[in-house]
Amino acid sequence: xxxxxxxxxxxxxxxxxxxxxxxxxxxxxxxxxxxxxxxxxxxxxxxxxxxxxxxxxxxxxxxxxxxxxxxxxxxxxxxxxxxxxxxxxxxxxxxxxxxxxxxxxxxxxxxxxxxxxxxxxxxxxxxxxxxxxxxxxxxxxxxxxxxxxxxxxxxxxxxxxxxxxxxxxxxxxxxxxxxxxxxxxxxxxxxxxxxxxxxxxxxxxxxxxxxxxxxxxxxxxxxxxxxxxxxxxxxxxxxxxxxxxxxxxxxxxxxxxxxxxxxxxxxxxxxxxxxxxxxxxxxxxxxxxxxxxxxxxxxxxxxxxxxxxxxxxxxxxxxxxxxxxxxxxxxxxxxxxxxxxxxxxxxxxxxxxxxxxxxxxxxxxxxx
Ligand code: G6P
Numbered sequence: 001x002x003x004x005x006x007x008x009x010x011x012x013x014x015x016x017x018x019x020x021x022x023x024x025x026x027x028x029x030x031x032x033x034x035x036x037x038x039x040x041x042x043x044x045x046x047x048x049x050x051x052x053x054x055x056x057x058x059x060x061x062x063x064x065x066x067x068x069x070x071x072x073x074x075x076x077x078x079x080x081x082x083x084x085x086x087x088x089x090x091x092x093x094x095x096x097x098x099x100x101x102x103x104x105x106x107x108x109x110x111x112x113x114x115x116x117x118x119x120x121x122x123x124x125x126x127x128x129x130x131x132x133x134x135x136x137x138x139x140x141x142x143x144x145x146x147x148x149x150x151x152x153x154x155x156x157x158x159x160x161x162x163x164x165x166x167x168x169x170x171x172x173x174x175x176x177x178x179x180x181x182x183x184x185x186x187x188x189x190x191x192x193x194x195x196x197x198x199x200x201x202x203x204x205x206x207x208x209x210x211x212x213x214x215x216x217x218x219x220x221x222x223x224x225x226x227x228x229x230x231x232x233x234x235x236x237x238x239x240x241x242x243x244x245x246x247x248x249x250x251x252x253x254x255x256x257x258x259x260x261x262x263x264x265x266x267x268x269x270x271x272x273x274x275x276x277x278x279x280x281x282x283x284x285x286x287x288x289x290x291x292x293x294x295x296x297x298x299x300x301x302x303x304x305x306x307x308x309x310x311x312x313x314x315x316x317x318x319x320x321x322x323x324x325x326x327x328x329x330x331x332x333x334x335x336x337x338x339x340x341x342x343x344x345x346x347x348x349x350x351x352x353x354x355x356x357x358x359x360x361x362x363x364x365x366x367x368x
Contacts, residue, residue: 009355012158013345016342026171044147050178050182051182052101056082058071058085059087059104060085061365062244063161067165068107069085070337073333078179079179081179098128110363131146133172134151135153135156166204170197173330200331203335207342231256235280242340244256252347275304278296282326282332283332290313297318
């Protein structure tokens with residue numbers, strides 16, 4: 001029945017709504033409360049080997065690249081080792097420097113994306129160690145990597161990826177926890193993250209239960225010519241993925257920007273015709289984020305804030321909000337992504353787009 005659309009209008013809707021159940025399945029057996037860590041046997045790395053990596057680099061294409069960026073922030077937060085992400089399509093063509101003490105992570109739903117697969121081979125040719133964060137079992141990338149974490153999201157039919165991305169983000173949370181626990185993350189801190197990860201499926205359920213309100217907000221954005229998606233640090237990859245999703249299925253133009261960089265140029269574009277979707281977590285950057293929102297609303301820009309209930313938005317004119325449940329600050333970006341899936345979906349639905357098969361796109365690009 002995973003291949004049937006069931007009572008849903010399309011696969012994208014079905015796949016967004018099945019996330020709580022698919023996440024529970026993914027997490028089953030992977031959290032080790034006794035040692036406050038993640039059990040990732042598929043990596044084929046024991047704690048001592050895991051500890052030898054001084055750096056992590058995620059590679060993937062499209063949304064998988066943006067989730068890689070989100071994953072890198074979780075790894076830096078929890079393991080305190082340098083981590084970043086790069087588009088596999090660029091990486092493979094620029095004669096990258098492969099370091100033996102870097103753990104490379106290939107991120108792919110299909111496991112067949114040519115750019116990602118060739119990047120894996122390039123890393124291995126130069127002696128690097130690459131593990132996969134892949135959904136399709138037995139796919140080319142899964143087979144060729146030196147171990148990995150299967151996402152267990154189940155089949156994803158909609159071209160526009162939703163549940164697989166959430167699973168990738170949770171996969172990175174597990175990896176960040178495991179890397180943290182072989183570095184400096186204490187038992188107590190590890191337990192805090194274990195509890196946070198365990199809470200994710202129920203919290204995703206709460207967000208999808210709020211779909212009707214997101215559909216209402218989508219109505220107000222569906223006639224915009226162009227939108228900004230802004231966020232900073234942990235929120236920036238979330239903004240990038242939100243803008244990507246909207247472009248893919250609604251064909252509306254959207255641009256993701258760091259909130260911190262707005263004042264260095266694009267603020268000139270803000271007007272009542274250019275709405276902004278802002279990622280505003282209740283974290284240590286809140287005051288600065290609110291400052292950026294003041295800059296936008298003062299210029300007549302409409303803002304939709306994806307935020308937490310405790311965040312006070314008083315004094316900002318024309319601002320709407322979607323509240324997501326609080327988790328731990330390091331894990332909050334995973335949940336902040338979910339309303340953006342629903343938002344893109346409802347805008348595209350209002351515009352009458354072909355949700356599961358957007359024009360010009362393929363589910364997986366297996367040619368160069
Ligand atoms: C294609 C799809 C994107 C997807 C990307 C990576 O370009 O249109 O939605 O994010 O491939 O796919 P993968 O299967 O490697 O995650």
